[in-house]
Amino acid sequence: MSVRIRLARHGRRKQPVYRIVVADSRSPRNGRFLEVIGSYNPQNNDEVRFDTAKLNSWVEKGAQPSETVSRLIRKIARPQSQDT
Template sequence: MAVRMRLTRVGSKKNPIYRVVVADSRSPRDGRFIEIVGRYNPQTDPSTIDLDADKVKDWLAKGAQPSDPVARLIKAAGIEG
């Protein structure tokens, strides 16, 4: 099973807010996930990046692959994997 850390969209129409989730790579974008590890709100100034560092490090150690946007969020949050 290929596990990925990726964004799933929540929020209302034209008001995107994202959850950072750990999910099977075969599941749909807003579908089933394993665990929520953070959230990201691009609407605020500056953007809100709220990640649980312990959970992120744990999943990276287990072999979860972050998507490109999530990798940028992890780097911006200053979390070392």
């Protein structure tokens, strides 16, 4: 079973909100998932929230983030590293 960290679309028409989920790569985009580890709201200044402990745990177990989720992870990591 190949596990991916990817976006699942929710919200209303023309107002998407995404959950960042851990799911089997064979399941559909909005289908079954193993765990919700965050959210992404592109309407609200690209608001991104992660549970970093869950994210790190799944990456250690071998889950691979999708390209979009990888971009969001880098986007969050960049401002924190610039502050220090």
